[in-house]
Each structure stands twice: as C-alpha cells, then as structure tokens.
Amino acid sequence: MEQEGARPNPDFLPFGAIIENWQAWAGMAAFLSWVNVMLCFEGALRDEVIYEGGLVHDPVFYGITATAALAFIVLRSRKNHPRKVAEKKLFIAAAALGIIGSGVATALVHIAQIVPPAASSACGVCIGVGVVAITIAWGKLLVAHDLRESLVLVSTAMCMQWVPFVIMMLVPFAARMALVLALPSASVALLLRHAATGETPAFEASREPRKTDSSILNRMAIMVFIFSATIQFIWTFFIKMFTNNLEPSLFPVVFAVLTVLTFAIMGLALFAMQRQKSYRIELYYRMAFLLCVCSAGAFSLATQASVLAYMSIYAGFSLVVPTLWMMALGFSFMTKSSITNALSLLSTAEYAGFLIGFALVDALKPLGYSSYGNELSAYICTTVIFAFSVAYVWIFPERDLISLSPTMFGLSTESLEARCAELGERFGLTKREKELLELFACGRNSAYIEKELFISKNTVASHRKSIYRKMGVKTQQELLTLVEGN
Known part of the structure; x- marks a missing residue:
C-alpha cells in the first residue's frame, strides 16, 4: 500500500519534455542560433570569410557585446520593476529593435562594398538590446519549470542551435535574410504565446x-x-x-x-x-x-x-x-x-x-x-x-x-516551504528547528547555516540531532526522502 502523502517516483530526468514542450526548446534554439549568427557575422553571412576582420564584422560584434553587457548591468541594478503590461510592451519594443538591427546589418553586408563603422555599430547596439530582452524572457519562462525539466530543455536547445547555423552557410542571400529575421521572430512569438497561456510565473521573486x-x-x-x-x-x-x-x-x-x-x-x-x-x-x-x-x-x-x-x-x-x-x-x-x-x-x-x-x-x-x-x-x-x-x-x-538534492527538484520554492512547515507541525518541531529543516532540505551544510543564522557549530549540531530524533531519521538523505514524501 502506498504511503500517505507519497508521490510517484518517475525517472529522474523527464526526457518526455522534449516532445511535450518542443516549442520551448525550439524557440530557445532559434534565439541562440540567431545570437551566434550575429556574433559570427561575416563567417555566417558572407559568401567568402574575411579572416582579418572586415568593415562590418568588428563594429557589429563590439556593438552587440558592449550593449548586452551594459544593459544586463542596468537590469541587475534596477530596484523598481515595471508593471506587467508595461514590461510586455518594453519586451516587444526591444525585441523588434534587435530584429530590425539584424536585418539591416545583413542587408548592408551584401549591398554595400564599404559600410561606415558608425552604421555597423548602430546595428550592433540594436541587436544587443534585443538579445538582452529575449534572454531575460527565456529565463523567466524556464524558471517556471522544475530544474530537471529545464536541464533537458536547455541541453536540447544547445544541441539544435547549430542546425540553422549550418543552413545559413549553404543557402543564397535571400534565404539568409529570411532566416535572420525568422529565427528571433519565432522565438519571440513562442515567448508571447507562453505568456498569453499563463505558462510563465504569475510573479517573479524580487528578494535580494x-x-x-x-x-x-x-x-x-x-x-x-x-x-x-x-x-x-x-x-x-x-x-x-x-x-x-x-x-x-x-x-x-x-x-x-x-x-x-x-x-x-x-x-x-x-x-x-x-x-x-x-x-x-x-x-x-x-x-x-x-x-x-x-x-x-x-x-x-x-x-x-x-x-x-x-x-x-x-x-x-x-x-x-x-x-x-x-x-x-x-x-x-x-x-x-x-x-x-x-x-x-x-x-x-x-x-x-x-x-x-x-x-x-x-x-x-x-x-x-x-x-x-x-x-x-x-x-x-x-x-x-x-x-x-x-x-x-x-x-x-x-x-x-x-x-x-535530486529529490528536491520536483518541488517549487513555495511547495518546499509548505512541505517543511507541514512536517514541522506533524513532528512537533520548534520554530528554530523548522527554520533549520528548510535549510537542510535545500542542501545547505553546517558552515553555511552558521553564517546565515549567526549561531555556533555546536548549536547547529544540537538542532540537527534534535530534528533527526523527532522525525525518526538518521541521515540527511533519509530526511530528504521524508521531505519528498516517499
């Protein structure tokens, strides 16, 4: 008879997500392939590679990388986050700017023999803005999945990103231009679809x-x-x-x-x-x-x-x-x-x-x-x-x-807290012991807990011994198994 509160124990890695969530990895692969094409601009888009760096490649590369690095710094330092509607509009505008920039840069490299560095740099800046917006959007989508599923999806996307890259080198200019515009557009469309169906988190944790x-x-x-x-x-x-x-x-x-x-x-x-x-x-x-x-x-x-x-x-x-x-x-x-x-x-x-x-x-x-x-x-x-x-x-x-702990990845942050609180009540843990139980369940070691809670090594050991005794376990692995519900 199955233990009360137990959940089925599926395969550790959910490989079925490759089929069920194919749009997620396909959209991410399209985005990554687009970024690689832009960073390897001449090698991917010119009929003949200019090894010494042409008049287009270097400014585009510098524009993308410098803009992306600076924009990520600004995002990280921002304290006030825009409302959801405003955030969506900003995302669409930034992504559109990146797509337009990549299209213009691709056209310039084929139409003009000599492209002014300022024009190439401007294209790179636009692409960099789009890269940042789409990167953060994919991060927010993936965090809605448990980490094992995200691992499978990200790994699949990383493998598939090179397929469009190879195609880009084999097709004529018109097809290259179409791919340059289609890859980020498809990625953005899939992100907006997931947002519309509520498959992204209702909110994002903002605690520092x-x-x-x-x-x-x-x-x-x-x-x-x-x-x-x-x-x-x-x-x-x-x-x-x-x-x-x-x-x-x-x-x-x-x-x-x-x-x-x-x-x-x-x-x-x-x-x-x-x-x-x-x-x-x-x-x-x-x-x-x-x-x-x-x-x-x-x-x-x-x-x-x-x-x-x-x-x-x-x-x-x-x-x-x-x-x-x-x-x-x-x-x-x-x-x-x-x-x-x-x-x-x-x-x-x-x-x-x-x-x-x-x-x-x-x-x-x-x-x-x-x-x-x-x-x-x-x-x-x-x-x-x-x-x-x-x-x-x-x-x-x-x-x-x-x-x-591998068994923790099926739990979201909120459900892990709820599970630890439930077990704390069931086994009569004190308030301090409940706090330590959650840290143990997250895989934290004694050294971390000492610094986090400002308590001594002996105090941590004493609380650990008391928690194990009350919950009827002897090792941390047994504790994690109990938290998982098996």
Missing part, C-alpha cells in the same frame, strides 16, 4: 540574495568571464593572426559534425545523471574545460589540426552556455531570489568576456599576422590552458550550490 549567496554568485560570474574571454580570445587570435586557416568551404561540415558531437557529449552527461539519479551540472563544465584545453593544443599545431581545434572550441562553448543557464536557474531556486538578478550577472560576465577576448586580439594586431602569430602560439596556448585551469578550480568548490 543574502551576502553569503552573492559571494557564490560572484565567483560563478568570474568563472564564466574567464571561460568566455579565453574561448573568444583563442578563436579570434588564430583567425586573425594566422594566414593558414580553415578553408571557408569546410565550415558547414565543421558545424554539422559539431551538432552531432554536441548531441553525443550532452547525451552522455544526461545519461550519467539519469543513471545516478543525481543532478550533476558540473559534468558540463568539466567536459568544457577538457575540450577547450584540447582546442588550445590543437590550435598550436595550426593547419595540421585546425578542424579539430574549431570543433573543440565550439563544443566547449556549447557546454559552457547551458552551465551558465542552469547555474542561474539553480541559484534563483536556492536563494528564492530573482532570476533576472542571477541571469543578468552571469550574462554580463559572458558578454564582457567575449568583448575583452576580442579586443585583446585587436590590441595584438600591431605585432603582425602569420609570422608573429606562429611564434606566439606556444605562449598563447600556455596562457589559455592556465586561464581555463584557474576558472575550473575557482568554480569547482561551488558544487554544493548547484548540486541540490
């Missing part, structure tokens, strides 16, 4: 994270910045500083293989989580670290391993991005704080990293191209590997934050 939580989020942002800056730097360095680059005709092949490779890597990671019934997002950034190190080594071999280098660097990027999204969603869940706050900070770090990585290569351009580029490659690769290692070591201690 505690000081201890903010320090964890800041360290995550530093990791994202180092990864983003280093990935962008090494890719741009070997594009601009070497004359022997990958043949443009091979790029569609590289991205087609990359799609399959990304599916395989993410599939293995998700399979491992499913088998262990454990939420292990660190698998993504572990593999991203290894791929980026491999890419740095492959680039140092220049033409002999250029295909491997390009696929490795993009596969690493494909794994860093879902890590960013899941860290933001996990942090918001753990701290009951705004997803806008977490996603804005991590996205600021990402786009600022892209900007700095790209700008550093431009600063090295006076050194020369192929000759100096080849001589510098060993030093560059050593520096890159060191930077990735720092980022890897820096983020790794935060596993406790992003590895919440």
Whole structure:
C-alpha cells in the first residue's frame, strides 16, 4: 500500500519534455542560433570569410557585446520593476529593435562594398538590446519549470542551435535574410504565446540574495568571464593572426559534425545523471574545460589540426552556455531570489568576456599576422590552458550550490516551504528547528547555516540531532526522502 502523502517516483530526468514542450526548446534554439549568427557575422553571412576582420564584422560584434553587457548591468541594478503590461510592451519594443538591427546589418553586408563603422555599430547596439530582452524572457519562462525539466530543455536547445547555423552557410542571400529575421521572430512569438497561456510565473521573486549567496554568485560570474574571454580570445587570435586557416568551404561540415558531437557529449552527461539519479551540472563544465584545453593544443599545431581545434572550441562553448543557464536557474531556486538578478550577472560576465577576448586580439594586431602569430602560439596556448585551469578550480568548490538534492527538484520554492512547515507541525518541531529543516532540505551544510543564522557549530549540531530524533531519521538523505514524501 502506498504511503500517505507519497508521490510517484518517475525517472529522474523527464526526457518526455522534449516532445511535450518542443516549442520551448525550439524557440530557445532559434534565439541562440540567431545570437551566434550575429556574433559570427561575416563567417555566417558572407559568401567568402574575411579572416582579418572586415568593415562590418568588428563594429557589429563590439556593438552587440558592449550593449548586452551594459544593459544586463542596468537590469541587475534596477530596484523598481515595471508593471506587467508595461514590461510586455518594453519586451516587444526591444525585441523588434534587435530584429530590425539584424536585418539591416545583413542587408548592408551584401549591398554595400564599404559600410561606415558608425552604421555597423548602430546595428550592433540594436541587436544587443534585443538579445538582452529575449534572454531575460527565456529565463523567466524556464524558471517556471522544475530544474530537471529545464536541464533537458536547455541541453536540447544547445544541441539544435547549430542546425540553422549550418543552413545559413549553404543557402543564397535571400534565404539568409529570411532566416535572420525568422529565427528571433519565432522565438519571440513562442515567448508571447507562453505568456498569453499563463505558462510563465504569475510573479517573479524580487528578494535580494543574502551576502553569503552573492559571494557564490560572484565567483560563478568570474568563472564564466574567464571561460568566455579565453574561448573568444583563442578563436579570434588564430583567425586573425594566422594566414593558414580553415578553408571557408569546410565550415558547414565543421558545424554539422559539431551538432552531432554536441548531441553525443550532452547525451552522455544526461545519461550519467539519469543513471545516478543525481543532478550533476558540473559534468558540463568539466567536459568544457577538457575540450577547450584540447582546442588550445590543437590550435598550436595550426593547419595540421585546425578542424579539430574549431570543433573543440565550439563544443566547449556549447557546454559552457547551458552551465551558465542552469547555474542561474539553480541559484534563483536556492536563494528564492530573482532570476533576472542571477541571469543578468552571469550574462554580463559572458558578454564582457567575449568583448575583452576580442579586443585583446585587436590590441595584438600591431605585432603582425602569420609570422608573429606562429611564434606566439606556444605562449598563447600556455596562457589559455592556465586561464581555463584557474576558472575550473575557482568554480569547482561551488558544487554544493548547484548540486541540490535530486529529490528536491520536483518541488517549487513555495511547495518546499509548505512541505517543511507541514512536517514541522506533524513532528512537533520548534520554530528554530523548522527554520533549520528548510535549510537542510535545500542542501545547505553546517558552515553555511552558521553564517546565515549567526549561531555556533555546536548549536547547529544540537538542532540537527534534535530534528533527526523527532522525525525518526538518521541521515540527511533519509530526511530528504521524508521531505519528498516517499
């Protein structure tokens, strides 16, 4: 007979969401593909890649990354949020501005032989505004799902984002223009549809994270910045500083293989989580670290391993991005704080990293191209590997934050509070013990609770012992199982 209050225990990862919520991952994939096309502007939209950076690519890239980084900073510092109707109008206006900017930039690169940098920069600024608005909208939509479902949806979107990218390189100009406009438009339409059907949260938590939580989020942002800056730097360095680059005709092949490779890597990671019934997002950034190190080594071999280098660097990027999204969603869940706050900070770090990585290569351009580029490659690769290692070591201690108890992910923040309150009443816990029960259920360790509640280590141990005795459990895992209702 099933225990009273128990809920069915389905597979750990809800892979059925790929079919049931296909519009969510498809819309997000369309958005991510659009962003990648805009950031790799000439490589995706010109018939012939201009490796040294043409008169369009650099201003568009700088406009997007600088605008996105600054806009995310403004969003995070904003205290008063607009009403829902005004927020929807602002979103539509910002998204429309981004779509128009991308269309104009695409037309300019084909119509004009020489495009004024001011015009290209203006297009980049417009695109950056649209990127920020759509990013935050997807964050608010995904936070309405439990984290396991979000993990499946985000991972699927990250794999599928390269499909339109490959198509873009194979079709004529008219089709490219249509895709540039259709990708963000489809993403925005799906977001508005979800909002109209009430599938987004009725409200967004606006509480500021505690000081201890903010320090964890800041360290995550530093990791994202180092990864983003280093990935962008090494890719741009070997594009601009070497004359022997990958043949443009091979790029569609590289991205087609990359799609399959990304599916395989993410599939293995998700399979491992499913088998262990454990939420292990660190698998993504572990593999991203290894791929980026491999890419740095492959680039140092220049033409002999250029295909491997390009696929490795993009596969690493494909794994860093879902890590960013899941860290933001996990942090918001753990701290009951705004997803806008977490996603804005991590996205600021990402786009600022892209900007700095790209700008550093431009600063090295006076050194020369192929000759100096080849001589510098060993030093560059050593520096890159060191930077990735720092980022890897820096983020790794935060596993406790992003590895919440697997059984908790089926519960929303509100239902977790209600469940702990119910158990507290049932087992006669004191007010203080109820407070600690909720922290234990969120996976918090004793060191965190000491700082959060300003109590000693012995006091935490005493409360833990009392809670376990009253609830009839011996370990935290048994406690979590009881909270889950199994």
